Amino acid sequence: MEWYLKVLKQHYADFGGRARRQEYWMFALINMIIGFLIMAGSGAAAYATGVGSLASLTLIYQLAVLVPSIAVSVRRMHDIGKSGWMLLVGLIPVIGVLILLYFTVLDSQPGNNEYGPNPKGA
Numbered sequence: 001m002e003w004y005l006k007v008l009k010q011h012y013a014d015f016g017g018r019a020r021r022q023e024y025w026m027f028a029l030i031n032m033i034i035g036f037l038i039m040a041g042s043g044a045a046a047y048a049t050g051v052g053s054l055a056s057l058t059l060i061y062q063l064a065v066l067v068p069s070i071a072v073s074v075r076r077m078h079d080i081g082k083s084g085w086m087l088l089v090g091l092i093p094v095i096g097v098l099i100l101l102y103f104t105v106l107d108s109q110p111g112n113n114e115y116g117p118n119p120k121g122a
Helices: 002-009 021-049 055-064 066-079 084-091 095-105
Strands: none
Touching (some): 002 021, 002 066, 021 055, 055 066, 084 095
């Protein structure tokens, strides 16, 4: 939970610098879990009350974390020496998502790069 809160509190709209794999993937994992819990909870509440879908709760949450999600993704691209604009590769159906997945699992570029010092400190 520490990594999730770090992205939200310290780097909410910080598109500069670098984000290591652990920061990116822990944020993504916790973000998915929270999104699923909100979806399941609103679905259960809608079923129990007989009221239509409460999907707006999920939408509100996703909009709230949109900027930090993009920011941590841009910083992850910076960590491997790529421009944040590389995220647009994800717009290519299927293959673009696979390319971004590959980029996000790469290890940090050692030492300093044009985006700053290595966040691993090594």
